[in-house]
Amino acid sequence: MKRAFNNNAVLVSEGQSEYILIGKGIGFNKKKGSMIMASDAIEHVFIQVDEKSKPQYEQLLDLVDEKILKVAEEIIAMAEADLGEKLHKDIHLGLIDHINFAMSRIKEGISIVNPFLLETKMLYKKEFAIAQKAVALLKEQMAMEIPDSEIGFITFHIHGGRGGAKKEEALSYVKAMSKVIPYIEDKLGRDFEEGSFDSVRLVAHLRGLIDRCTRGETIENLLLDRMKEELPFEYKISENIGLILQKNIGIVIPENEIGYIALHLYKLQQHK
Numbered sequence: 001m002k003r004a005f006n007n008n009a010v011l012v013s014e015g016q017s018e019y020i021l022i023g024k025g026i027g028f029n030k031k032k033g034s035m036i037m038a039s040d041a042i043e044h045v046f047i048q049v050d051e052k053s054k055p056q057y058e059q060l061l062d063l064v065d066e067k068i069l070k071v072a073e074e075i076i077a078m079a080e081a082d083l084g085e086k087l088h089k090d091i092h093l094g095l096i097d098h099i100n101f102a103m104s105r106i107k108e109g110i111s112i113v114n115p116f117l118l119e120t121k122m123l124y125k126k127e128f129a130i131a132q133k134a135v136a137l138l139k140e141q142m143a144m145e146i147p148d149s150e151i152g153f154i155t156f157h158i159h160g161g162r163g164g165a166k167k168e169e170a171l172s173y174v175k176a177m178s179k180v181i182p183y184i185e186d187k188l189g190r191d192f193e194e195g196s197f198d199s200v201r202l203v204a205h206l207r208g209l210i211d212r213c214t215r216g217e218t219i220e221n222l223l224l225d226r227m228k229e230e231l232p233f234e235y236k237i238s239e240n241i242g243l244i245l246q247k248n249i250g251i252v253i254p255e256n257e258i259g260y261i262a263l264h265l266y267k268l269q270q271h272k
Contacts (some may be wrong), residue, residue, distance in 0.1 A: 009021070
């Protein structure tokens with residue numbers, strides 16, 4: 001062992017690599033040079049650290065409440081179990097830091113509004129459901145009221161930990177969707193009901209479209225000319241949706257994809 005941050009987190013080395021081990025009582029009464037044996041005391045995580053991330057971990061773990069450290073790791077373990085995948089190691093530092101800051105704000109009576117909660121839920125359904133359970137866990141473990149806005153913020157951290165995704169990217173998608181959905185509602189003269197089949201289907205299509213265009217991919221549309229001719233109203237709206245996405249995310253939506261958006265809008269019109 002190289003150092004103990006507190007009773008529940010230590011820095012150790014094995015070969016040429018260094019790790020942060022987290023577990024109940026793992027650092028209790030331990031001194032530099034102590035041997036840490038593999039056991040059930042190591043509850044959740046071996047976080048491998050490098051020279052770049054090590055100072056950040058050390059600074060944070062020196063200051064953070066052990067209860068926050070514990071609940072953050074429980075949330076990550078829960079997310080990995082629910083998603084059936086390992087999250088990127090950077091989520092540990094990011095989520096611990098976020099929860100630490102959020103708890104400080106709440107204790108000081110500072111409320112931060114999350115105006116994109118609905119769009120976040122629609123775009124990242126799995127992560128949002130996990131974040132709801134995470135906030136319930138925080139309420140229980142920290143014995144304090146946690147605002148619903150935190151569900152959205154924690155959703156971004158969970159999504160950001162998946163497959164190299166970035167939470168900043170997820171936030172930009174959500175902000176773009178917060179402009180697209182009201183625009184569609186205005187043009188079609190209808191409101192989307194939260195969780196309705198129509199809204200879920202449209203948002204799922206738009207999310208897939210954004211992912212494809214971000215990767216430089218597209219899908220063939222053999223009916224494009226017919227769509228332009230037979231759905232001029234929906235096609236024009238779809239072109240403007242493409243411009244909104246281009247302005248807010250920086251991706252160009254090709255004509256093939258514009259046509260498929262128009263088809264979805266047409267279907268929405270039929271279900272009025």
